[in-house]
Amino acid sequence: MVERKVQTMEDFATASGISRPTVSKYFNDPESVRQSTRARIEVALAKFNYTPNLFAVNQNRKQTKNIGIIVPYLADPFFAEMARLIERRCIDAGFWPILFSSHGQRQMEINALETLRSLKPAGALIAPLGRASDLDVMRKFADDVPTVAFDSNQDIGDAFVGSDNFQSIGLIVEYLCRTGEPPCFFEMPPVNPNANKRRAAYIAAMERLGQTPEIIHVGGQSWEFEKMGLEEGKRILAERKLPTNTVLCSNDRIAIGLLAAAYQMGLRVGHGEGCAIRIAGHDDHPWSQFTCPPLTTVSQNYAAIADCSVEKLFGLIATGTKSESREVKLFHGQLVLRSSA
Amino acid sequence: MVERKVQTMEDFATASGISRPTVSKYFNDPESVRQSTRARIEVALAKFNYTPNLFAVNQNRKQTKNIGIIVPYLADPFFAEMARLIERRCIDAGFWPILFSSHGQRQMEINALETLRSLKPAGALIAPLGRASDLDVMRKFADDVPTVAFDSNQDIGDAFVGSDNFQSIGLIVEYLCRTGEPPCFFEMPPVNPNANKRRAAYIAAMERLGQTPEIIHVGGQSWEFEKMGLEEGKRILAERKLPTNTVLCSNDRIAIGLLAAAYQMGLRVGHGEGCAIRIAGHDDHPWSQFTCPPLTTVSQNYAAIADCSVEKLFGLIATGTKSESREVKLFHGQLVLRSSA
DNA sequence: ATCAAAACTTTACGCGCGGAAATTTATTGT
DNA sequence: ACAATAAATTTCCGCGCGTAAAGTTTTGAT
Numbered sequence: 071m072v073e074r075k076v077q078t079m080e081d082f083a084t085a086s087g088i089s090r091p092t093v094s095k096y097f098n099d100p101e102s103v104r105q106s107t108r109a110r111i112e113v114a115l116a117k118f119n120y121t122p123n124l125f126a127v128n129q130n131r132k133q134t135k136n137i138g139i140i141v142p143y144l145a146d147p148f149f150a151e152m153a154r155l156i157e158r159r160c161i162d163a164g165f166w167p168i169l170f171s172s173h174g175q176r177q178m179e180i181n182a183l184e185t186l187r188s189l190k191p192a193g194a195l196i197a198p199l200g201r202a203s204d205l206d207v208m209r210k211f212a213d214d215v216p217t218v219a220f221d222s223n224q225d226i227g228d229a230f231v232g233s234d235n236f237q238s239i240g241l242i243v244e245y246l247c248r249t250g251e252p253p254c255f256f257e258m259p260p261v262n263p264n265a266n267k268r269r270a271a272y273i274a275a276m277e278r279l280g281q282t283p284e285i286i287h288v289g290g291q292s293w294e295f296e297k298m299g300l301e302e303g304k305r306i307l308a309e310r311k312l313p314t315n316t317v318l319c320s321n322d323r324i325a326i327g328l329l330a331a332a333y334q335m336g337l338r339v340g341h342g343e344g345c346a347i348r349i350a351g352h353d354d355h356p357w358s359q360f361t362c363p364p365l366t367t368v369s370q371n372y373a374a375i376a377d378c379s380v381e382k383l384f385g386l387i388a389t390g391t392k393s394e395s396r397e398v399k400l401f402h403g404q405l406v407l408r409s410s411a
Numbered sequence: 412m413v414e415r416k417v418q419t420m421e422d423f424a425t426a427s428g429i430s431r432p433t434v435s436k437y438f439n440d441p442e443s444v445r446q447s448t449r450a451r452i453e454v455a456l457a458k459f460n461y462t463p464n465l466f467a468v469n470q471n472r473k474q475t476k477n478i479g480i481i482v483p484y485l486a487d488p489f490f491a492e493m494a495r496l497i498e499r500r501c502i503d504a505g506f507w508p509i510l511f512s513s514h515g516q517r518q519m520e521i522n523a524l525e526t527l528r529s530l531k532p533a534g535a536l537i538a539p540l541g542r543a544s545d546l547d548v549m550r551k552f553a554d555d556v557p558t559v560a561f562d563s564n565q566d567i568g569d570a571f572v573g574s575d576n577f578q579s580i581g582l583i584v585e586y587l588c589r590t591g592e593p594p595c596f597f598e599m600p601p602v603n604p605n606a607n608k609r610r611a612a613y614i615a616a617m618e619r620l621g622q623t624p625e626i627i628h629v630g631g632q633s634w635e636f637e638k639m640g641l642e643e644g645k646r647i648l649a650e651r652k653l654p655t656n657t658v659l660c661s662n663d664r665i666a667i668g669l670l671a672a673a674y675q676m677g678l679r680v681g682h683g684e685g686c687a688i689r690i691a692g693h694d695d696h697p698w699s700q701f702t703c704p705p706l707t708t709v710s711q712n713y714a715a716i717a718d719c720s721v722e723k724l725f726g727l728i729a730t731g732t733k734s735e736s737r738e739v740k741l742f743h744g745q746l747v748l749r750s751s752a
Numbered sequence: 753a754t755c756a757a758a759a760c761t762t763t764a765c766g767c768g769c770g771g772a773a774a775t776t777t778a779t780t781g782t
Numbered sequence: 783a784c785a786a787t788a789a790a791t792t793t794c795c796g797c798g799c800g801t802a803a804a805g806t807t808t809t810g811a812t
């Protein structure tokens with residue numbers, strides 16, 4: 071009863087009294103064999119705990135079960151959470167997710183794409199770095215592999231899933247204008263299209279409401295948003311350059327830095343009595359509920375974006391057709407009212 | 412000049428005018444071929460951008476270049492950062508890191524181990540879940556694969572690399588006692604040995620300094636430390652159950668929650684005038700510098716732990732010997748003084 | 753120029769499995 | 783009970799590469 075030399079599928083087949091091709095069929099799709107043989111295989115499986123050699127399997131299958139996930143920055147809790155959700159969906163669907171982080175670096179994204187390609191993946195879910203991305207390399211990749219982009223719309227892949235920045239920014243601008251001074255806009259570094267879209271959305275919303283947009287410009291390509299929010303924030307607050315007492319940050323990580331800056335400058339943040347400044351964010355990052363004060367923000371629908379991305383990818387994989395038109399699906403954000411604004 | 416049907420190594424070999432076995436040798440170790448042939452290969456490589464089929468390569472090599480990295484919770488910035496450092500070291504050494512997150516769940520850790528095993532990895536770097544880990548499965552894995560454990564010392568693998576909790580906790584306890592009221596200890600959920608070690612280290616340090624240890628107990632197996640710090644913190648602060656005005660948290664994420672609780676209760680945190688409570692953490696998480704106020708803590712030496720883990724693993728892989736004794740390497744923490752305590 | 757060592761080429765086999773084709777066996781419905 | 787169909791079996795080839803063995807060429811030092 072001890073596990074013997076059952077290493078190959080051949081071994082396992084003879085040990086379980088079934089022919090190897092049938093066993094092979096079973097591993098490709100347990101439903102594809104007769105119920106009785108399936109049962110016999112599974113009995114033997116429990117006895118010998120054999121698993122097919124992954125490399126041999128994937129070498130011969132024209133299509134593997136691998137799905138690549140590439141995110142720009144895994145230390146960002148937004149992407150950590152997205153990765154977690156996507157991984158789970160893939161596993162549940164019988165696929166094998168492989169996670170890569172570009173760590174904010176162009177070359178690492180390129181490397182991830184190359185490595186991924188050599189894995190002959192069934193598909194890929196990519197949140198591009200953005201401006202730092204090598205679009206040519208990415209497009210070439212997407213030509214060969216069914217690819218869904220998410221978060222950052224770089225016009226690559228067969229579909230895009232993300233948030234409707236115009237809706238979400240509009241929502242919070244409207245809220246801020248309605249409940250106090252109209253906000254100025256603390257931008258994020260223009261690392262990706264979201265940065266520009268959110269700025270444009272802010273301007274549009276302000277003009278729609280008859281207000282004058284005021285933007286605090288930020289340059290660079292750094293992904294250390296908190297640091298930037300803190301340093302830039304301290305500078306601005308010290309110089310009293312703030313055009314209004316309300317700041318809408320391009321994302322929560324910037325806001326977290328700005329909250330720290332305000333705290334360190336002795337400014338009370340919030341909408342209540344005796345508060346000097348209101349600060350709002352965007353994304354509803356996992357940590358936003360633990361800031362001081364808790365951050366008012368607009369949530370991105372993490373679960374919906376993850377689900378939809380995965381569904382679209384599975385659709386592409388199933389049909390195998392490269393649709394001529396690139397689908398774009400945008401989800402609405404929801405106002406998350408806490409006490410910072 | 413356009414890339415032709417150079418798909419296999421055979422194609423590439425003929426295209427570059429070199430025999431396939433030599434090309435194969437080159438890909439296994441570019442140094443192993445003559446400088447002149449290496450140059451010829453690399454010229455052809457630039458021209459045809461061929462990459463060996465990963466599956467075919469790994470099927471035939473007795474030992475792959477894969478290195479598995481398993482962390483318990485990727486949304487924790489500590490592990491995100493460790494993963495980043497380790498990945499880089501592996502890539503630089505010509506290995507191929509594959510990252511898994513257990514997402515705090517026992518079954519996912521088991522799955523990761525199984526998947527990893529089927530990849531015939533050269534080695535593995537594992538930060539175990541801790542109490543939720545299936546130690547039998549893990550030991551069986553480590554019997555077959557050179558394995559280095561880090562962060563959480565579960566007595567698995569051929570070596571362990573981590574922080575010296577007794578030193579680091581001792582350091583901050585001494586600091587807190589020296590500069591104000593002796594601290595009570597807000598534990599983390601006992602998910603892993605670090606939790607118990609840090610509690611024990613706190614008790615030992617307090618007794619060494621002639622103080623009475625006071626512990627705020629926490630149960631459960633949740634990894635949502637901030638949430639726990641916030642909720643438990645609010646309860647304790649509301650009930651005025653705090654034995655002293657100084658709280659040492661078992662880790663920074665708990666401290667972040669407690670800081671939020673104190674803020675929401677209107678308590679001023681810090682060591683200055685008019686501060687009601689001092690709060691300190693442990694780990695120097697990437698976000699600790701952005702809390703309000705910035706968090707006083709003890710840093711873990713991320714880079715040293717990552718480097719040492721990887722070095723030890725490479726040593727194991729190189730020698731191929733299962734050392735009889737399990738090495739343990741602990742790094743010291745450093746006091747990071749900010750304004751929260 | 754000479755020669756041994758080093759590097760390369762040719763040839764050949766095997767890894768573990770997917771999958772096709774032809775044949776045999778088992779399962780349905782009437 | 784019988785065909786008609788579904789499922790398994792047997793046999794075989796190929797995937798792309800590692801790697802061993804034997805023979806050939808190149809290299810570098812004398």
